[in-house]
Amino acid sequence: MASDQIHKAIVFAGFGGQGIMFIGQLLAYAAMDHGYHVTWIPSYGPEMRGGTANCFVVVSSDPIGAPVAAYPDVALIFNRPSFDKFEPLVRDGGLLVVNSSLVEQQTAREALDVVRVPATKIASAVGSERLTNAVLLGAMLTVEPILPITAINAALQAHMPAHRRDALAANIDALERGSQHVRKQNPELLNSLSI
Amino acid sequence: MTKQLLKGNVAIAEAAVRAGLEAYFGYPITPQTELLEHLSARMPELGRVFLQAESEVAAINMLYGALSTGARAMTSSSSPGFSLMQEGLSYIAASDIPGVVVDVMRGGPGLGNILPSQGDYFQVTRSAGHGDYRPIVLAPASVQEAIDFTVLAFDLAEQYRHLVIIALDGLIGQMMEPAELPPMRDINTHRPDWALTGAEGRPKRMISSLYLQAEAQEAVNRRTQARLKIISENETRWIEYMTDDADYLLVGYGSAGRIAYSAVQSARRDGLKVGLLRPQTLWPFPSERLHELAGQVRGCLVVEMNAGQMLDDVRLAVNGRVAVDFFGRMGGIVPMPDEILGAIQQMQHERI
Amino acid sequence: MTADIKCDDMTITYQRPDAFTDAHTHYCPGCTHGVAHRLLAEALDELNLREKTILVAPVGCAVFIADYFELDGCIAAHGRAPAMATGIKRVQPDKVVVTYQGDGDLASIGAAEVMHAAVRGENITIVFINNAIYGMTGGQMAPTSIIGQKTTSSPQGRSVVQSGHPIQMSELLAGLAGSAYVVRRSLHDAANIRKAKKAILTALKVQQAGLGFSLVELLSTCPTNWGLSPMDSLAWVKTHMLPIYPVGDFKVADGVKEVMRDGVRSNS
Numbered sequence A: 001m002a003s004d005q006i007h008k009a010i011v012f013a014g015f016g017g018q019g020i021m022f023i024g025q026l027l028a029y030a031a032m033d034h035g036y037h038v039t040w041i042p043s044y045g046p047e048m049r050g051g052t053a054n055c056f057v058v059v060s061s062d063p064i065g066a067p068v069a070a071y072p073d074v075a076l077i078f079n080r081p082s083f084d085k086f087e088p089l090v091r092d093g094g095l096l097v098v099n100s101s102l103v104e105q106q107t108a109r110e111a112l113d114v115v116r117v118p119a120t121k122i123a124s125a126v127g128s129e130r131l132t133n134a135v136l137l138g139a140m141l142t143v144e145p146i147l148p149i150t151a152i153n154a155a156l157q158a159h160m161p162a163h164r165r166d167a168l169a170a171n172i173d174a175l176e177r178g179s180q181h182v183r184k185q186n187p188e189l190l191n192s193l194s195i
Numbered sequence B: 001m002t003k004q005l006l007k008g009n010v011a012i013a014e015a016a017v018r019a020g021l022e023a024y025f026g027y028p029i030t031p032q033t034e035l036l037e038h039l040s041a042r043m044p045e046l047g048r049v050f051l052q053a054e055s056e057v058a059a060i061n062m063l064y065g066a067l068s069t070g071a072r073a074m075t076s077s078s079s080p081g082f083s084l085m086q087e088g089l090s091y092i093a094a095s096d097i098p099g100v101v102v103d104v105m106r107g108g109p110g111l112g113n114i115l116p117s118q119g120d121y122f123q124v125t126r127s128a129g130h131g132d133y134r135p136i137v138l139a140p141a142s143v144q145e146a147i148d149f150t151v152l153a154f155d156l157a158e159q160y161r162h163l164v165i166i167a168l169d170g171l172i173g174q175m176m177e178p179a180e181l182p183p184m185r186d187i188n189t190h191r192p193d194w195a196l197t198g199a200e201g202r203p204k205r206m207i208s209s210l211y212l213q214a215e216a217q218e219a220v221n222r223r224t225q226a227r228l229k230i231i232s233e234n235e236t237r238w239i240e241y242m243t244d245d246a247d248y249l250l251v252g253y254g255s256a257g258r259i260a261y262s263a264v265q266s267a268r269r270d271g272l273k274v275g276l277l278r279p280q281t282l283w284p285f286p287s288e289r290l291h292e293l294a295g296q297v298r299g300c301l302v303v304e305m306n307a308g309q310m311l312d313d314v315r316l317a318v319n320g321r322v323a324v325d326f327f328g329r330m331g332g333i334v335p336m337p338d339e340i341l342g343a344i345q346q347m348q349h350e351r352i
Numbered sequence C: 001m002t003a004d005i006k007c008d009d010m011t012i013t014y015q016r017p018d019a020f021t022d023a024h025t026h027y028c029p030g031c032t033h034g035v036a037h038r039l040l041a042e043a044l045d046e047l048n049l050r051e052k053t054i055l056v057a058p059v060g061c062a063v064f065i066a067d068y069f070e071l072d073g074c075i076a077a078h079g080r081a082p083a084m085a086t087g088i089k090r091v092q093p094d095k096v097v098v099t100y101q102g103d104g105d106l107a108s109i110g111a112a113e114v115m116h117a118a119v120r121g122e123n124i125t126i127v128f129i130n131n132a133i134y135g136m137t138g139g140q141m142a143p144t145s146i147i148g149q150k151t152t153s154s155p156q157g158r159s160v161v162q163s164g165h166p167i168q169m170s171e172l173l174a175g176l177a178g179s180a181y182v183v184r185r186s187l188h189d190a191a192n193i194r195k196a197k198k199a200i201l202t203a204l205k206v207q208q209a210g211l212g213f214s215l216v217e218l219l220s221t222c223p224t225n226w227g228l229s230p231m232d233s234l235a236w237v238k239t240h241m242l243p244i245y246p247v248g249d250f251k252v253a254d255g256v257k258e259v260m261r262d263g264v265r266s267n268s
Helices: A020-033 A080-086 A119-126 A129-143 A149-159 A162-185 B008-018 B033-045 B056-068 B079-084 B086-094 B121-126 B143-160 B170-174 B214-234 B254-269 B287-294 B310-318 B337-351 C033-046 C061-068 C081-091 C103-109 C111-119 C169-174 C190-208 C230-241 C256-262
Strands: A007-015 A037-042 A052-060 A074-077 A095-099 A113-117 B004-007 B023-026 B049-052 B073-077 B099-105 B136-138 B163-169 B176-179 B238-241 B248-251 B274-279 B281-283 B299-304 B323-328 C053-057 C072-075 C096-102 C125-130 C179-186 C213-219 C248-252
Touching (some): A007 A020, A020 B176, A074 A129, A113 A129, A119 A162, A149 A162, B008 B170, B023 B056, B023 C081, B056 B073, B056 B086, B099 B170, B121 B281, B136 B143, B143 B163, B143 B176, B143 B214, B254 B274, B299 B310, C033 C096, C033 C125, C033 C190, C081 C111, C096 C103, C125 C169
Parallel strands (some): A074 A095, A095 A113, B248 B274
Antiparallel strands (some): A037 B176, B238 B274
């Protein structure tokens, strides 16, 4: 089970309908199954319908106090408004994972690690734009390996609702494609990793 | 049992089911609606009563009726709806019957917003309705505590024949965390000796909150106060974290309490000796322990998601022994550990 | 003089119903609450329901009704009796649940609760006392007060401009799909009182048969607050209330006629 000392606050941000809540929950399930403490909280309310949506996941080896963070360690940015909102907030030394299919902006902040993934394009190639979320999570976990991607695959197997199980293989494929993209494009970010 | 990833609202609903909930009456309102939705599927599945009422006013009075039969029953709402329930809460409390009501607090006053808040502290702790009483108020700070307190709420309500309110903010209601549900308990079909079941072969029973004679009413008031005293002596609950050597004491409950816990960790990393007292019961309030701790620390900082309500209770408990400062966020804004840390540092500069 | 009474010839022609306690009621002389209570008590006795009935009292003059009945009872918050009755009935569907409410309680502050109980087809019985005034608080205008009626809160007489029209609850509730049996009767003379008793019996049978929401509206008097003698009050019901609140059967749903004809077949 979890033995590494970690504490990461991760924000997933995009449009309603991009699977933001689901992918955050998937990470939370995997973290729980892996023995970590974890919290998931959604932005909830009227803005959920068609507007911006985000959720916070905190994964920690210790009991979690604040389930939110003013300055998250990691942000997965699915669209332009989310880039504008969260890019300035990621803490120095943190990680920005950007869906470059929909976000052209580049960060001017040098203190951030940045991974740009054409996630929507990759997702389409895998089979559906709806897999953008899995591509980005695969990319993120490759640079910030708080959990192995196999743990996410296992969480999909264990917790995916019955009516969505036909998308299981595609999700696993999308996670792997996101990971592959990062390994190819951002080898400099992988040097400290043990995967 | 293994842990499941559960949303606070759903966890409370399912914990209530497993605690033997026989009937639920409610009305949709964000951010508590998942609680009602979960029960709308679960209760009929088990052959139990679920009813979506026409209003919170009706829901609380339906609850009053169901409780009068001795059944385990509950309702839930969020701040504006909870305001509408004040009438029924007062009647239930006055009738000496056990009742459980959940308030998932949101921003106010008025329609306010649907974001997390602790703005109902006064309302839940001072009486929750008109008259002269206090409910037991449980304030969970995690999904696991929300589950545990739901089961506890029914037990306390029945033990003392008293009203129990589970007061949580929208953050705990909406958050998912790994938590363990209790085992399924059978419905208790035994009916207590005051329940309205039809006067078959026994004298009639009355459930009433009406005492027109002043002396009779005062006798009832005295009985209630005597019961509150016993509850206060036996059921005050709180959690302490790193208070042993603390120079400064944070006091916070619910979400604010768990975020204050993060601030304590940050402060300790910075070499500041900060501790936390997190009340789990808002009434009865851990006044005695706070008074003790006030003799040990250089300052108290109360952290709430409101303009300073529990602050009054802390000041009463501390009773001038030490300075009591306040840090709060309102409007649905959740305070961040860094902000709390800043407030501690400011207090340290001012109180040296 | 001592009468030569033959005890063995005596038969009981009139006595306190078992459903009554021996408490003295607090009602004013000439008030028809007493008659309405008596009809309900007799009906409960005749259907042998005393031991399985739970009575929900209103707020208003009848707030003490549960003291007068030898039944389990409770007092609801003002207007909320149908909600409280709903809670009781849903948990104990095999019991008989009766609310007894005045016009302020049912037609004003509790209008929402009674409407939705009817809409849901809640299987409860309501005895609705309409005397066109608030009695307990001292004679204020009720939602059922008639146009021109002088009360302590309409001293110039109820005006449409100021206060709108009297509300006809039976007609209203009969229009809702969930109601099974909704009738209006009057307590102003013996013939009407007999019909009122029959209606209460039917309403209870409707509940026993599980047919849904039943309500009997009873036109009643308030001599004290009307400022009339008991006899003049009865006449006032006839001359002033009946034209606005005609007696009649406003809703007799499928199945109710069989209950009226055959009595109760199944006891839920």
